[in-house]
Amino acid sequence: MKTKLFAIAAGLMTATALASVPAKADVKIGLLGGVSGPIAAMAPAMIDAAQLAVQQVNEQGGIGAGETLVGVVGDSACNPQGGTDAATKAVNIEGVVGVVGPHCSGAVLAAAGSVTIPAGIALITPSGTSPEISNLEDKGTVFRTVPSDDYQGRALARTMKDQGYGKVAVAYLNNDYGTGLANAFKSEYVDELGGEITQFAAHEEGKASYRSNLAELAKGGADTLVIFDYGDGTGLTILRQALENGFFDKFVGGDGMKSDAVINELGAENLASFVASSPVGAKSESLTMFNDAFKGVGGDPDAIFANTSYDAAFLMALAVEKAGGKKEDVAAAMMEVSNGDGEPIRPGEWKKAKELIAAGTAIDYKGAAGEHEFDAKGDVPGTYALFEVGSDGFEVVTEMQ
Amino acid sequence: MELFELINFYLVPGIVLGSIYALGAVGITLIFAILRYAHLAHGDLATLGAFIALAAVTSLGVSPLAALPVAILATAAIAVGIDKVFYNHLRERPKIVTVMASLGIALMIRAVVQVVWGVDTQTYSRGIVRPEDYFGIRIRDREIYTILAMLVLVGALQMFLTQSKWGKAMRAMSDNPNLALLSGIDNKKVVMLTWIIAGGLCAASGFFLGYNTELKSMMGWHMLLPMFAAAILGGVGRVEGAVLGGLIVGIAEELSVLVIPSEYKAAMAFAILLFMLLVRPTGLLKGKVL
Numbered sequence: 066m067k068t069k070l071f072a073i074a075a076g077l078m079t080a081t082a083l084a085s086v087p088a089k090a091d092v093k094i095g096l097l098g099g100v101s102g103p104i105a106a107m108a109p110a111m112i113d114a115a116q117l118a119v120q121q122v123n124e125q126g127g128i129g130a131g132e133t134l135v136g137v138v139g140d141s142a143c144n145p146q147g148g149t150d151a152a153t154k155a156v157n158i159e160g161v162v163g164v165v166g167p168h169c170s171g172a173v174l175a176a177a178g179s180v181t182i183p184a185g186i187a188l189i190t191p192s193g194t195s196p197e198i199s200n201l202e203d204k205g206t207v208f209r210t211v212p213s214d215d216y217q218g219r220a221l222a223r224t225m226k227d228q229g230y231g232k233v234a235v236a237y238l239n240n241d242y243g244t245g246l247a248n249a250f251k252s253e254y255v256d257e258l259g260g261e262i263t264q265f266a267a268h269e270e271g272k273a274s275y276r277s278n279l280a281e282l283a284k285g286g287a288d289t290l291v292i293f294d295y296g297d298g299t300g301l302t303i304l305r306q307a308l309e310n311g312f313f314d315k316f317v318g319g320d321g322m323k324s325d326a327v328i329n330e331l332g333a334e335n336l337a338s339f340v341a342s343s344p345v346g347a348k349s350e351s352l353t354m355f356n357d358a359f360k361g362v363g364g365d366p367d368a369i370f371a372n373t374s375y376d377a378a379f380l381m382a383l384a385v386e387k388a389g390g391k392k393e394d395v396a397a398a399m400m401e402v403s404n405g406d407g408e409p410i411r412p413g414e415w416k417k418a419k420e421l422i423a424a425g426t427a428i429d430y431k432g433a434a435g436e437h438e439f440d441a442k443g444d445v446p447g448t449y450a451l452f453e454v455g456s457d458g459f460e461v462v463t464e465m466q
Numbered sequence: 467m468e469l470f471e472l473i474n475f476y477l478v479p480g481i482v483l484g485s486i487y488a489l490g491a492v493g494i495t496l497i498f499a500i501l502r503y504a505h506l507a508h509g510d511l512a513t514l515g516a517f518i519a520l521a522a523v524t525s526l527g528v529s530p531l532a533a534l535p536v537a538i539l540a541t542a543a544i545a546v547g548i549d550k551v552f553y554n555h556l557r558e559r560p561k562i563v564t565v566m567a568s569l570g571i572a573l574m575i576r577a578v579v580q581v582v583w584g585v586d587t588q589t590y591s592r593g594i595v596r597p598e599d600y601f602g603i604r605i606r607d608r609e610i611y612t613i614l615a616m617l618v619l620v621g622a623l624q625m626f627l628t629q630s631k632w633g634k635a636m637r638a639m640s641d642n643p644n645l646a647l648l649s650g651i652d653n654k655k656v657v658m659l660t661w662i663i664a665g666g667l668c669a670a671s672g673f674f675l676g677y678n679t680e681l682k683s684m685m686g687w688h689m690l691l692p693m694f695a696a697a698i699l700g701g702v703g704r705v706e707g708a709v710l711g712g713l714i715v716g717i718a719e720e721l722s723v724l725v726i727p728s729e730y731k732a733a734m735a736f737a738i739l740l741f742m743l744l745v746r747p748t749g750l751l752k753g754k755v756l
Contacts, residue, residue: 101683105585239729267729271688273679274483277720278728280475297587302679309594310475310604326586330680332593 092128092390094119094381095155096136097166097176099143103270103298104168106326110368111191112138115165117362118378118412125415129390134382141167141176144240148172152180152188162392163381164188168370170195170241177207187396189381189443191373194320195245199442206396210373210380210437211344212447214242217319218249220449220465221342222258225317228451228463230289232261234282234313236303237293238321239267246293246319263287270299279303279312289315296324296341301331308335320344323369323452323459336454342465343369345450347435355412355433376432379412383430386422403430405438474604476720482609482678484696484716485616489671490689491696491708492620493664495753499640499703500660503561507548507572508668508693513686514575515541515669516676517583523590530590531611534673538666545665546658572687580683588681612674619670620709623663627705632659640703692719695739701753710750714738 096115098108119136128134137159139151148167155161164181166188167173173193181188182203189208190198196215201207225233233254237247244267254260263285268278282290290313294300300322307313308331318341328336355375356366364371381395383402388394402410407427410418421428430437437445449465490512497505515537522533548571556564597604627633632655638646639656647653671693672686679685696715700707719734742749 101580101585106587266727269729269732271684272719272732273486273675273685273689274479274720276479277476277723278731280471281723281728298682301587305594305679309596309606311596330587330589330592335594 091133091135092385093135093137093159093161094378094385095139095152095159095161095164095166096378097139097141097148097151097155097164097168097172099147099168099172100138100140102143102147102169103295104143104321106297106324107369108168110365110371111168111374113362113364114359114368114371114375115191115378117359117364118375118382120362121358121379121413122382122415126419128382128386132390134385136165136378137161139166141169141172143167143169143172145171145175148174148176149179152176156180156184156186161186162385162390163395165374165377165381166190168192170198170245173198173207174201174241177201177203182206185393185396187381187384187392187399189377189399191377192370195241196249197241197245199444203443204396205400205443208377208380208396208399208439208443210376210432210434210445211370213444214246214319215249216447217342217344217449218246218251219253219257221317221319221451222250222253222260224342224451224463224465225254225289225291226258226260230260230315230317232263232285232287233289233291233317234264234285234287235262235266235291235293236278236282237267238295238299239269242321243267243293250291250293261287268294268299268303270294272299273302274306275299275303276306276310279307279310283312288313289317291317292322293319295321296327300324301327304339305331314338317341320369325458328454328458333454333456340451340453340462341459342449342451343459344373344434344447345461347448349431349433351411351431352433358413372433375412376430376434376437379415379432380430380437382415383410383418383422383428386419400439402428403432403437403439405429405436470602476724477717478603478605478609480717480720481713482612482716483719484713485613486671486674486678486712487689487692487696487716488709488712489616489619489667489674490693491700491712492623492705493667493671494693495697495700495702495704495708496636496660497664498697499753500636500656501553501564503564503568504694505664506565506568506690507575508664509686509688509690510572510575510579511541511545511665511668511686512672512675512689513579513681513683514544514672515665516672516681516685517579518669519673520583520588520590520676520681530673530677533590534615534670537669537673541669542662542665545661545668549657549661576683576687583681583683585683590677590681606678608677612678615670615674616709619667620705623667624705632656636660691739692716692735695735695742698747698753699738699742699749701749701751703753704749704751707749707751707753 122134141148141151170193173190194214237243264282316339320343323341323343359366384395384399387398407429451462452459453462518540519533519537522536597606635651696711700711722734
């Protein structure tokens with residue numbers, strides 16, 4: 066009797082398990098980002114922009130034979146541990162065919178190194194800018210739609226030299242992002258341009274006081290402090306304490322410091338001598354198309370990394386379509402859909418792209434943030450501008466070369 | 467280095483930071499002494515207190531200092547509630563179970579803060595406050611308030627513990643719980659009183675951290691280790707020891723930048739904690755050995 070009951074129960078369970086598989090399988094991609102942690106204020110717009118790409122794909126025919134593309138959001142918390150956890154869940158439990166994100170360089174390096182590269186899954190980050198990502202032994206599976214900080218650090222050094230900055234002190238966050246950017250800046254400013262860096266010091270995040278750090282940095286007589294940190298996190302505390310105590314006259318930040326939190330909390334009137342560099346989408350037809358579409362769903366197209374996030378998700382969708390949904394082919398397909406040859410595809414033109422892929426025609430995605438022609442390391446070149454704080458938030462001072 | 471530079475940029479921030487640590491460490495030391503476990507949710511309870519004060523500031527439009535009593539009362543009530551709902555059921559189990567449970571509570575409190583107030587960095591008042599110059603010593607008003615409030619709150623607690631009937635009961639529970647129970651001390655009331663005091667001080671500590679810098683959902687968690695280092699350094703169960711420990715940890719963190727690279731500043735609390743546990747586990751003022 067007992068055995069019979071067991072058999073029935075087992076049979077029922079198998080039946081429900083079978084019934085829960087839908088007729089048309091969803092195709093999942095992971096959208097990993099720093100939802101909590103130091104860049105939490107930037108993450109929502111980035112995730113929304115990526116979801117916009119997913120939404121456009123589904124409105125215009127979906128993936129393959131009309132399957133739905135699903136963006137599975139995961140929290141990488143902007144640290145290596147969080148990145149690994151979120152990527153493991155996405156790859157092993159959700160069974161994604163590709164990963165868009167994580168956002169922070171440390172999380173990208175950890176997620177790629179321990180999860181996506183061993184699994185052979187393509188990963189494309191919209192904002193992981195550390196030069197270290199270029200050097201990953203990734204078998205061609207790691208991409209980014211944002212230029213390496215090697216470019217940004219060097220461009221910032223050249224621009225500062227042009228703008229007449231003299232002796233500077235550099236404070237950077239002790240993680241992959243801060244270290245990579247600071248070292249690129251240092252090698253250009255000192256070695257190439259003959260500038261002087263009086264103090265060059267890392268700091269840990271999350272402390273309540275950085276006044277002793279600032280006092281050390283101020284030794285050597287620099288009048289400018291260069292901060293490579295996040296404006297929602299420790300960078301804000303450092304900038305506040307430097308302003309309050311008058312340690313420096315002028316402040317320069319990297320892209321992490323170009324956060325609205327800085328203006329909201331310190332007040333624009335106190336930030337007259339603060340400038341920050343940031344990647345900018347070169348003006349293009351593609352950028353306008355993205356801006357209009359993102360405004361249409363209630364997003365702010367000027368939010369930092371919104372356009373790169375959109376491009377990353379759209380490129381991932383194109384690559385998945387090109388690879389016919391086979392996750393081992395997605396990375397190779399990523400190279401093919403944006404290598405400069407073929408029929409141009411602009412943001413939102415999913416239907417056109419789908420038809421061309423089906424016909425076997427080569428396509429070339431021209432993204433909102435740039436053309437995204439990947440080099441052998443999966444990197445893209447970029448354009449930057451230097452921003453100052455005006456009456457309506459950040460305003461461009463000059464393009465950076 | 468000039469004397470005033472040392473005072474302004476190393477000692478003053480160290481003392482202010484130390485006062486904030488001290489407020490948290492007093493609560494930790496009381497819970498350690500009376501309930502006999504390490505309360506890992508202390509940092510996040512401080513975060514909650516700081517955000518409750520923010521809610522009072524934004525909704526009632528009062529000044530931040532006026533919001534402090536509101537935060538202290540509300541957090542004390544929440545601390546008592548957490549004890550009733552969670553820790554109370556674990557009282558008869560091995561203490562390590564409660565320690566682990568408190569880690570879970572820490573995550574829950576942080577999640578509540580993130581859900582209600584979001585994850586953006588916030589402040590009580592917008593803009594920056596430059597320090598005043600008092601005969602060469604540069605100090606901000608809010609830093610004076612922080613140090614004064616710490617001294618007043620801890621002084622009042624010390625008075626309560628030594629002079630009042632219930633304070634004596636708490637000390638008796640800390641010295642010998644069995645004997646205290648035999649002599650008719652109401653265990654439940656002592657536990658509740660402990661949580662009211664610890665929760666209130668916790669809120670004050672989180673409030674002053676937010677008042678001097680910014681409010682972030684992770685702010686309390688980052689303070690947990692220095693607060694534990696301060697409690698153990700001063701001697702577990704000794705209120706004045708926790709204050710001394712807090713000030714030493716705070717000043718040592720700031721001064722450490724003079725001798726070690728600044729990225730290792732955060733390791734200072736670890737170093738102190740390890741050194742004390744190895745060399746003098748009773749702490750500076752002869753507290754309990756755990």
